[in-house]
Amino acid sequence: MSCNSYWRNRLWPKLVRCALCLALSFAGPAGADEAHGSGWRAELRGAVVVGSGDLRWFGLRIYHAALWSEQPSFDPAGRFALQLTYQRSISRERLVQASIDEMRRLRPRTDAALIARWQVQLREAFIDVEPGDQLIGVNLPGYGMRLYDRRRLVADIPDPGLAGAFFDIWLNQASRDQGLRRELLGVRP
Numbered sequence: 001m002s003c004n005s006y007w008r009n010r011l012w013p014k015l016v017r018c019a020l021c022l023a024l025s026f027a028g029p030a031g032a033d034e035a036h037g038s039g040w041r042a043e044l045r046g047a048v049v050v051g052s053g054d055l056r057w058f059g060l061r062i063y064h065a066a067l068w069s070e071q072p073s074f075d076p077a078g079r080f081a082l083q084l085t086y087q088r089s090i091s092r093e094r095l096v097q098a099s100i101d102e103m104r105r106l107r108p109r110t111d112a113a114l115i116a117r118w119q120v121q122l123r124e125a126f127i128d129v130e131p132g133d134q135l136i137g138v139n140l141p142g143y144g145m146r147l148y149d150r151r152r153l154v155a156d157i158p159d160p161g162l163a164g165a166f167f168d169i170w171l172n173q174a175s176r177d178q179g180l181r182r183e184l185l186g187v188r189p
Contacts, residue, residue, distance in 0.1 A: 040148040043138045044081055050074045053183030061087045065170065067184040074185060076171055082184075083136045086129040095129070096122045103165040106172050110165070118162045125155030139163055 041047070052066035067074065068081040100119050104110070125147050129135065136148040145163035147155040157163065168175070175181040 039152075040081055040136045040138050040146070043140070043146065044068055044070050044079055046070055047081065048072070050080075051182075051184045051186035053180045055177060055180055062090075063087055065180060065184060067170075067186075076167075077141055079139060079141060080167075081136050081138045082167060082170060083134060086133045086135075087131055089130050090128070092123065092126045092128045095126045099126075099166065099169060102169045102176065105176075106168050106174055107165055114161070118159075118165065121155075121157055121159065121162060122166075125157060127154060137163075137166065139167055 047068040047070050050067045050069050052064065054064050055062045064085045064087070066083045066085075068083060069075070070079055074080065096119060099122055100115060103118065104115060127133075127135070127149065134150050135154070138146045138148070140146065140163070142160060143163075144156075144158045144160050145166065146153060147157070170177075170181060170184060172181075
């Protein structure tokens, strides 16, 4: 068998299969979702990264955060997305509790019944995360927020109060991690 026929008959089909598998792994459900306009990017067409940074706890990288906006200068009252790419396994319950604890800290006068309602909504919305998983929260002014993972819409939350309290965890002037807040807002030290 000549070199050309070996290439054409044996190696070329394997190479094509490998390339197809690789392309499908990147396109997968997320690519299909985006192509049909139902992914988080459809909520923010033309959005660009305002800033990004890592949340660390005792030196351990917990997640990478990126703030996306349709506007060149970030408007906290506008449409934006906060994308979190997790580096650690975290249970849904831990995500909910950490979020509620921060909301209480940032909004100490919030009614306990409202906080309890928010906790239920977040428990229904959040998922357990593993390293490499993403959760993307999209702020929709006057409506609330939508939460996506890499592939699909995870939750639709028509509650502007909850959306504001949730995004305050990262963007409020009293945010616990001021370094990450500055990085997300694109503020250079």
